[in-house]
Amino acid sequence: MSDSDNIIVDTTTRIFQDLCDPQTVNNAADDSWKQPLWDALEESGLTLAWVSDELGGAGVDITDGFDILRVSGSFASPVPLGETLLAGWLLSRVGVQPPTGMMTVAPQRADDRVTLGADGALSGTVRQIPFAANAGHIAILAHAGDAPVIALVAASDCAIAEGLNIAGDNQNTVTFDGVTPSVVKPAPDGLDARSLYMMGAAARSAQMAGALESALQISVAYAQERVAFGRPIGKFQAVQHNLAELGCEVAASAAASSSAADALQTALRKGDVFDQQIFLEVAAAKIRVGEAAGKGAAIAHQAHGAIGFTKEHILNRFTRRLWAWRDDFGGESAWAVELGAMVAANGADELWPLLASR
Amino acid sequence: MSTAIQFDPIRLPSEAEALRKEVRAFLQDEIAAGTFDPNAVAASGFNREFSRKVGAKGWIGLTWPKKFGGQERSFLERYVVTEEFRVANAPVRGHFTADRQSGPTIMKYAQDHIKDDVLPRIIRGECSFCIGMSEPNSGSDLFAASTRATKTDGGWLINGTKIWTSGAHNSDYMIGLFRTSPSTKENRRHGLTQFLVKMGQPGITVNPVVQMTGIHEFNEVVFENLFIADDHVFGEIDMAWKQATSELAYERSGPERFLETFYVLPELVRVLGNKPDTRGAEGIGRLVAQLHTMRRMSVSVNGMLQAGKEPTLQGSLVKNLGTLWEQSLPSKARDLAAFSEADPGNRATFEELLQFATMIAPKLTIQGGTTEVLRGIIARGLDLR
Structure with a gap:
């Protein structure tokens, strides 16, 4: 990790510590803490981390952006930082200066599609768009015929249905029928809906890895403090072994997500070369981190006993987002079916060479 | 956080x-x-x-x-x-x-x-070498070893029994852990010393311990008044516990810690064919994702070691995850192949490999540090001990 990475990580950590402390947020009567957090993120340039300098962004490395998301995940961040990063990345790729404010991206699901008609208007309904109801703008990977285009629309022009994910964060069905984008640009060669899907999956993997780190830390601290049968429960071997397993899941998540981030950076630097190796990296991250999210959340709750599943305790801020994020940009099963089909089509003898190539 | x-x-x-x-x-x-x-x-x-x-x-x-x-x-x-x-x-x-x-x-x-x-x-x-650590009453609890090295003129006399010694029957040397002093109240790890033992001499008897696979890998090694010269002592007398070991992270995190049953996976892919059904594809996909992640962790630990870092906790995490994964692979492959109708020739190779992998699976989370011991080490790394 270079020094500049540390500065980015440190800045992100400081802002979230100051303005998104999980206990403070959990105790808050309303959402009034949200705007100061967003303003601080915006002022520091973190919201446009993946937007080039020329377009008013921070222009950091792809991996640095994923580090920002890992840190935001470690605070169970309930603001659309990942979505705004992705939107900024899409717009920056076609030379469009992003608007200020919260953004999100569409589509999120592999089977949803937005079409740009000859009249210049969009059509299509996309499901489960994270934070669409909070966003000022939506960056869209749409299709004009078969050609992928990147479009920007004002969220207020779209029909946004109410909806919440399991964490209680906005997740909305959005209908674009008849909406004329303020900007439309053809996507660069090699960049299409799959690219956005992969970047989104890697973003969620990084966020989940961060949330799992915190779930481990909270659980270990609780096990050290909570006394039962005359000693801290962390002194019981059964509890220690459970938490060791949680440590393994955290480790696997850290490795898989950072590897995918590194792979995507390479793919983008090579000029949007999303080959089988990159697919393996992203699929593996989303699958393995998603598995860790399920297993890790269960262990963290078991360690906490009853207090862990109360509203007043902060653990639910992390576990509910782990459960939510594992579904976004393709769940484990969806990615696994695709990865398995690819491996099978390649044939048995190509499996090891593919693995060893990473 | x-x-x-x-x-x-x-x-x-x-x-x-x-x-x-x-x-x-x-x-x-x-x-x-x-x-x-x-x-x-x-x-x-x-x-x-x-x-x-x-x-x-x-x-x-x-x-x-x-x-x-x-x-x-x-x-x-x-x-x-x-x-x-x-x-x-x-x-x-x-x-x-x-x-x-x-x-x-x-x-x-x-x-x-x-x-x-x-x-x-x-x-x-x-x-070739074998490692003389475990004894009939000292497995995971390494520091309970009781095979004695008694001082004699110019060297030591060894008496006792090592067991589960892989490859002792084919080895030129053993690096053995023998008791040179009793443990102390303050330090139960005290009193063991590492020796270089030349195999194939009078005073050493190697008896095979055949595994359920029919394979002869383990041995019982009996020492009866075996003389070892002073210059074959490794490090300080009684202080072997201190000598363990900067190599541990390498030993724990290598590819052999998750690839021992790998051969099952390509055969599973072969048996399920080029276009597996959804269940088969998902099963392969998850296994490949898990294996890729293991390997990326393992490469990372080796790279960090190469760079002069000390990822000791990471090494234990890799071994724990890796051995559990390679152990579970045969049973997952068995489930996934349950309805396959691949040609009988392919299926025969798969069955043969699967049988063998199923029988060696239990040892994978025992040899070189059990899951229970590793989890304890990880818990210590998490400040729970």
Whole structure:
């Protein structure tokens, strides 16, 4: 990790510590803490981390952006930082200066599609768009015929249905029928809906890895403090072994997500070369981190006993987002079916060479 | 809010990939020449002629200092050699233990004339090692070892029994852990000393312990008044516990810690065919994702070690996850293949490999540190102990 990475990580950590402390947020009567957090993120340039300098962004490395998301995940961040990063990345790729404010991206699901008609208007309904109801703008990977285009629309022009994910964060069905984008640009060669899907999956993997780190830390601290049968429960071997397993899941998540981030950076630097190796990296991250999210959340709750599943305790801020994020940009099963089909089509003898190539 | 369990996304350097090509070509030639059969997973794995050829290639002691005959190449290059040999099911028992563990211990603790004598022979693939740690009443609890080394004129007399000693029947030497003093109240790990034992002498009896697979890998090694000269002591008397070990992270995190049943996976892919159903595809996809992640963790630990870091906790995490994964692979493959209708020829190879893997699976989370011990080490790393 270079020094500049540390500065980015440190800045992100400081802002979230100051303005998104999980206990403070959990105790808050309303959402009034949200705007100061967003303003601080915006002022520091973190919201446009993946937007080039020329377009008013921070222009950091792809991996640095994923580090920002890992840190935001470690605070169970309930603001659309990942979505705004992705939107900024899409717009920056076609030379469009992003608007200020919260953004999100569409589509999120592999089977949803937005079409740009000859009249210049969009059509299509996309499901489960994270934070669409909070966003000022939506960056869209749409299709004009078969050609992928990147479009920007004002969220207020779209029909946004109410909806919440399991964490209680906005997740909305959005209908674009008849909406004329303020900007439309053809996507660069090699960049299409799959690219956005992969970047989104890697973003969620990084966020989940961060949330799992915190779930481990909270659980270990609780096990050290909570006394039962005359000693801290962390002194019981059964509890220690459970938490060791949680440590393994955290480790696997850290490795898989950072590897995918590194792979995507390479793919983008090579000029949007999303080959089988990159697919393996992203699929593996989303699958393995998603598995860790399920297993890790269960262990963290078991360690906490009853207090862990109360509203007043902060653990639910992390576990509910782990459960939510594992579904976004393709769940484990969806990615696994695709990865398995690819491996099978390649044939048995190509499996090891593919693995060893990473 | 961040607990630092970091895994740098380290990639293998280009020289390692060049070496991989050489290793693959060598293995293909050896398979073509009939030296070993990559599907004969039940074969003993000891083949001195093969080890000599590997030695001649310079692939034993690859990372060792040049003054001992090594090549001072990186641990990431060694990594590639290890994983390619493992995936090909090459017979590495004649040199693997010496290369991974015994050689580094000798370099650190042996007297110069022993280094000069033994290390070049290891590098040539002519000198195999076993590890004498476990005893009938001392397995995971290493420091309960009771095989005695009693001081005598010019050396030590060894009496007692080691067990589960892999490859003792094919080994030229053992590095043995023997009791030279009782443990103390303050330190129950006190009192054990490491010795270099030349095998095949009077005073040593090696009895086979055959596993349920029918394989003879383990042994019971009985010592009766075996004399070991003073210059064969490694490190300080009574202080073996201090000598364990900077090599531990390498030992725990290598590709052999998750690839031991790998052969099942390509055969599963073959049995399910080019277009598996949704269930089969998902099953393969998850296994491949898990394996890829394991490997990325393992490469990362080796890369961090190469860079001079000490990822001790990461090493234990990798071994725990890796051994559990390679252990679960056969049963997952069995489930996924339950309805396959691939041609009977393919299915036969799969069945054969699966049977063997199912029978070796239990040992994978026991050998070299049980899951329970590893979880304890991880818990200590998390400040729970």
